[in-house]
Amino acid sequence: MSAKNKIDFVGKIKTALGLSLIVIIVGILSVIVQGGLNYNIEFNGGYLVHVGFFEKTDIANIRSAFSGGDFAGMDIQEFGDTGSEASDFATEVVLKMETVADNIKVLEEKVVSVLNEKLGKESFEIRQASSIGPKVGDELKSSTLKAIFWALLFILIYITIKFRFKYGIAAIIALAHDVLVTVGVLSLLGFIMNVEISLSVIAAILTIVGYSLNDTIVVFDRIRENVKKLEGMELDKIINISINETLTRTMLTSLTTLFVVVILFIFGGEVIRDLSITLLIGIMVGTYSSIFIASPILIFWERSRRKRLAKA
Amino acid sequence: MKERNNMIRWIIFAALLSWAVYALIPTYRTYFSSEKAVVEKIKIKNDLIKAVAKQERGEKLTAIERKLVRDYKDKPEYLSLAEEEIDKLNEFEKQNLKSLRLGLDLQGGMHLVLEIDYEQLLKNKAVKKDKQLDDLLAEVKSVNGNNKEAYFEDVQRIFKGKNVLLSNYFGRSGDSNKKIIDNLDSAARKGIVTTLEVLRNRIDQFGIAEPSIQPRGKHRIIVELPGVKDEERATNLVNQAAFLEFKIVADNEILQQKIDDIDAVLKNKPMDDQPEIETPEAKEVTPAEEKSTETSETDAEDATKLFSDTDKDSAAAVSDSEADFAKNYPFKALLTGGRSGNILVNEKNRLKVTEILKNDNVRNILGNHEFVWKNKPEVYNEEQFWEIMLVEKKAVLDGTSIVEATAQLSQSSASGGWEVPFELDRDGARIFSEVTGKNVGKRLAIILDNKLYMAPNIQVRIPNGRGVITLGGGTTEEAQDIAIVLKAGALEAPLEIMEKRVIGPSLGGDSIRSGVISAAIGFGLVVVFMIFWYKLSGLFAVIALFLNFIFTLATLGMFKGTLTLPGIAGLILTMGMAVDANIIIFERIKEEMGEKNTMLNAINAGYERAFTTVFDSNLTTFIAGITLYQFGTGAVKGFALTLMIGIMWSMFTAVVVTRLLSDLYVNKNTKKLSI
Numbered sequence: 001m002s003a004k005n006k007i008d009f010v011g012k013i014k015t016a017l018g019l020s021l022i023v024i025i026v027g028i029l030s031v032i033v034q035g036g037l038n039y040n041i042e043f044n045g046g047y048l049v050h051v052g053f054f055e056k057t058d059i060a061n062i063r064s065a066f067s068g069g070d071f072a073g074m075d076i077q078e079f080g081d082t083g084s085e086a087s088d089f090a091t092e093v094v095l096k097m098e099t100v101a102d103n104i105k106v107l108e109e110k111v112v113s114v115l116n117e118k119l120g121k122e123s124f125e126i127r128q129a130s131s132i133g134p135k136v137g138d139e140l141k142s143s144t145l146k147a148i149f150w151a152l153l154f155i156l157i158y159i160t161i162k163f164r165f166k167y168g169i170a171a172i173i174a175l176a177h178d179v180l181v182t183v184g185v186l187s188l189l190g191f192i193m194n195v196e197i198s199l200s201v202i203a204a205i206l207t208i209v210g211y212s213l214n215d216t217i218v219v220f221d222r223i224r225e226n227v228k229k230l231e232g233m234e235l236d237k238i239i240n241i242s243i244n245e246t247l248t249r250t251m252l253t254s255l256t257t258l259f260v261v262v263i264l265f266i267f268g269g270e271v272i273r274d275l276s277i278t279l280l281i282g283i284m285v286g287t288y289s290s291i292f293i294a295s296p297i298l299i300f301w302e303r304s305r306r307k308r309l310a311k312a
Numbered sequence: 313m314k315e316r317n318n319m320i321r322w323i324i325f326a327a328l329l330s331w332a333v334y335a336l337i338p339t340y341r342t343y344f345s346s347e348k349a350v351v352e353k354i355k356i357k358n359d360l361i362k363a364v365a366k367q368e369r370g371e372k373l374t375a376i377e378r379k380l381v382r383d384y385k386d387k388p389e390y391l392s393l394a395e396e397e398i399d400k401l402n403e404f405e406k407q408n409l410k411s412l413r414l415g416l417d418l419q420g421g422m423h424l425v426l427e428i429d430y431e432q433l434l435k436n437k438a439v440k441k442d443k444q445l446d447d448l449l450a451e452v453k454s455v456n457g458n459n460k461e462a463y464f465e466d467v468q469r470i471f472k473g474k475n476v477l478l479s480n481y482f483g484r485s486g487d488s489n490k491k492i493i494d495n496l497d498s499a500a501r502k503g504i505v506t507t508l509e510v511l512r513n514r515i516d517q518f519g520i521a522e523p524s525i526q527p528r529g530k531h532r533i534i535v536e537l538p539g540v541k542d543e544e545r546a547t548n549l550v551n552q553a554a555f556l557e558f559k560i561v562a563d564n565e566i567l568q569q570k571i572d573d574i575d576a577v578l579k580n581k582p583m584d585d586q587p588e589i590e591t592p593e594a595k596e597v598t599p600a601e602e603k604s605t606e607t608s609e610t611d612a613e614d615a616t617k618l619f620s621d622t623d624k625d626s627a628a629a630v631s632d633s634e635a636d637f638a639k640n641y642p643f644k645a646l647l648t649g650g651r652s653g654n655i656l657v658n659e660k661n662r663l664k665v666t667e668i669l670k671n672d673n674v675r676n677i678l679g680n681h682e683f684v685w686k687n688k689p690e691v692y693n694e695e696q697f698w699e700i701m702l703v704e705k706k707a708v709l710d711g712t713s714i715v716e717a718t719a720q721l722s723q724s725s726a727s728g729g730w731e732v733p734f735e736l737d738r739d740g741a742r743i744f745s746e747v748t749g750k751n752v753g754k755r756l757a758i759i760l761d762n763k764l765y766m767a768p769n770i771q772v773r774i775p776n777g778r779g780v781i782t783l784g785g786g787t788t789e790e791a792q793d794i795a796i797v798l799k800a801g802a803l804e805a806p807l808e809i810m811e812k813r814v815i816g817p818s819l820g821g822d823s824i825r826s827g828v829i830s831a832a833i834g835f836g837l838v839v840v841f842m843i844f845w846y847k848l849s850g851l852f853a854v855i856a857l858f859l860n861f862i863f864t865l866a867t868l869g870m871f872k873g874t875l876t877l878p879g880i881a882g883l884i885l886t887m888g889m890a891v892d893a894n895i896i897i898f899e900r901i902k903e904e905m906g907e908k909n910t911m912l913n914a915i916n917a918g919y920e921r922a923f924t925t926v927f928d929s930n931l932t933t934f935i936a937g938i939t940l941y942q943f944g945t946g947a948v949k950g951f952a953l954t955l956m957i958g959i960m961w962s963m964f965t966a967v968v969v970t971r972l973l974s975d976l977y978v979n980k981n982t983k984k985l986s987i
Contacts, residue, residue: 147942245903253891
């Protein structure tokens with residue numbers, strides 16, 4: 001048993017918390033600097049059209065075709081997988097406009113007519129188009145928050161029933177940590193690549209909320225077992241032993257999942273890139289928090305309880 | 313320790329496996345068998361033949377049809393379709409229904425989120441329709457934004473604020489506000505139900521395989537039309553209110569009087585947003601045919617008097633007086649006389665006329681009458697002209713009593729084109745007969761969704777409740793669609809499109825390709841790792857993983873779930889997560905073995921002790937999945953569903969199947985299991 005008790009995780013609790021706090025603060029700063037989270041049109045409402053050109057088309061030409069006038073504020077980006085062997089298209093772009101819903105139909109027609117006129121009829125194909133009213137977006141924001149809230153609440157209830165309330169709280173804090181760090185890192189990534197908060201990203205975050213708990217529960221389970229087995233031992237030590245005992249499986253389970261997520265990120269294509277990158281970040285953060293955040297929180301809880309008892 | 317009797321477990325397992333394989337056979341045939349290529353070819357032939365026939369009839373082709381014709385025109389073998397090929401196609405399509413369906417993002421199609429337009433609903437329900445009502449409802453709209461939940465509260469508040477009794481407009485006089493609001497609210501709820509029904513009818517007749525039309529919440533309808541190719545046509549079909557009305561056309565004297573009154577009022581009280589009226593060039597292009605008027609003497613005289621048409625050659629000379637004319641007759645100046653004394657509006661002036669007709673004073677003048685626009689413009693000298701017609705506001709009959717409508721090529725009319733004969737039910741026929749009898753000599757305007765289609769003269773009473781709507785040109789689709797919407801019934805009120813997503817079929821193809829590649833590589837990596845780390849036990853886990861994959865797909869098919877791209881991602885993710893259970897168990901067994909248990913004991917203890925952990929940890933992911941499923945739409949729901957199903961099965965495969973396998977191995981060989 002002692003052979004396994006190699007790493008003093010509990011002792012590193014302050015460093016770990018400090019590190020997490022710094023990452024979270026930097027993430028929040030990044031969100032502030034960029035003027036809020038970068039929501040996509042699903043949340044803000046607007047119009048998006050994804051066009052594939054059969055011939056190689058200079059993106060500058062496309063930009064100039066859509067400059068000014070009705071298209072002020074239009075965002076034009078080259079779509080990632082362009083030019084790969086598998087694709088029928090030489091150039092692909094995504095045109096995006098955040099706009100009020102009233103004139104979306106008009107806008108749609110205008111975009112098609114500009115494409116026809118300036119870039120040539122039948123030189124392109126509309127691969128995808130969405131128009132989303134601002135109200136739908138607003139509702140989505142609030143239902144996202146609700147979804148995350150309910151997920152956390154149910155998890156808290158479940159863990160409280162299966163373990164104890166303090167375990168539930170520790171798990172929830174770890175989960176909140178995962179969500180905050182992941183969103184922060186996503187925002188930071190916004191400086192080097194285009195990552196938008198889309199429905200897929202929310203789906204990924206909710207998945208992380210569920211999945212990151214797997215590892216946490218494995219550790220909690222072991223702590224509970226060891227509390228009975230090693231009665232009388234200090235909680236610090238029990239927790240440290242438990243983390244160490246379950247360390248291999250925590251790492252291995254995350255590793256296999258990371259395998260597939262990395263593959264998804266590399267080969268899954270542009271459409272789900274945001275989903276896979278969020279999962280990638282989230283799973284790493286979740287594994288870290290299962291080891292360094294969730295269980296040590298129990299110690300804080302225990303210490304403050306003892307202090308209160310001592311005072312009483 | 314005694315051997316476990318696994319007989320029952322094996323039987324259950326075998327039964328499940330056969331079920332899963334059986335459930336997946338249609339999916340295999342649809343997507344992977346060699347038949348697929350054959351059927352693809354038949355499908356292309358089928359579409360191509362249709363497109364060519366359409367082209368020969370001189371109808372407009374859609375972009376996809378054009379591409380098809382372009383690509384296959386030189387391949388004559390594609391232009392014939394044998395009987396057995398049609399049978400094959402039908403059989404395959406039946407098979408297709410039982411197979412796992414691909415989501416819109418994978419096969420292309422259209423996703424619509426719709427809401428009933430409450431403002432229009434109330435206008436339709438109102439017993440009295442006047443300007444005050446329009447104003448009040450406009451105010452409600454601006455206060456309410458688009459919060460359907462609070463709409464009727466806002467209605468009540470705004471009416472109260474203006475001291476207007478709701479019973480002036482809705483229900484019976486003397487009804488309490490609460491009662492009226494309750495009635496309206498329940499009408500709105502019923503509206504969703506009838507709208508769903510109408511949409512289902514329409515889309516069924518439109519012929520889209522596997523459409524999904526679902527209510528969402530209290531106010532919304534989600535329509536998913538997979539594989540729909542003509543987006544605009546589908547949108548119209550869904551969104552068309554199909555409100556058919558018959559209205560009596562106003563006499564010429566009334567028409568002139570109203571136009572004069574409008575001019576008088578506009579001259580004295582110009583509109584706030586004064587339209588640019590001085591457009592002499594618009595006046596010049598009166599239709600050439602106009603001079604050879606075919607109407608009665610008085611009509612022709614009126615028309616001349618009304619519109620004081622100028623000859624082209626004298627246009628320059630009168631341009632000053634044109635400006636004067638426009639100043640004195642701001643409304644009349646925008647109108648042009650048509651061939652048969654009808655009133656036309658040049659496309660250029662269309663917006664201005666629309667603005668004028670919206671003006672409060674103008675609406676007061678019109679009173680019980682209203683102008684309606686023709687459904688499509690006429691072209692003279694390469695310019696578009698829209699006819700407007702003054703009709704009585706109150707409809708003498710509406711389309712609710714239509715029992716039959718079909719599309720046919722016009723036989724009588726010289727111009728040819730399409731027409732839609734319709735038939736009314738007994739009550740409708742009675743009213744129709746009464747109305748036509750009373751109004752012989754007048755014209756009856758047939759108005760669909762506030763657009764005038766035709767206004768024939770009533771020559772005799774029409775007793776049998778049969779009539780025809782002439783479209784004047786148009787395509788097969790247009791005629792068919794009108795017949796469909798007339799027969800399927802009108803919507804209680806128009807629908808607002810809250811969200812529309814259209815995904816082209818090619819994008820889905822790319823997504824499937826990258827999904828399959830990722831799944832293959834991801835699976836490969838997990839296989840290699842598990843066998844490398846856990847040896848034979850790892851192999852068992854891999855077998856379990858493979859089974860998990862099959863079970864998940866089969867279950868998804870059973871629940872009529874659709875496979876979306878995020879769904880594929882969920883499937884791949886589950887592969888990574890499913891082995892977690894085995895890792896937890898195997899690590900536990902290793903631990904137990906370290907404590908000097910026998911192999912068999914270690915396996916037993918490992919599985920038993922690890923089970924709660926596996927269960928607890930999977931359950932939390934499952935909880936997140938449920939929340940996600942509740943909140944998500946379309947593609948995200950697909951992700952949540954595959955995730956949940958995958959996790960559920962991973963408990964079975966990782967806990968039961970791997971154990972069966974290792975028991976089998978250890979029992980038969982009494983060997984040490986490599987782990």
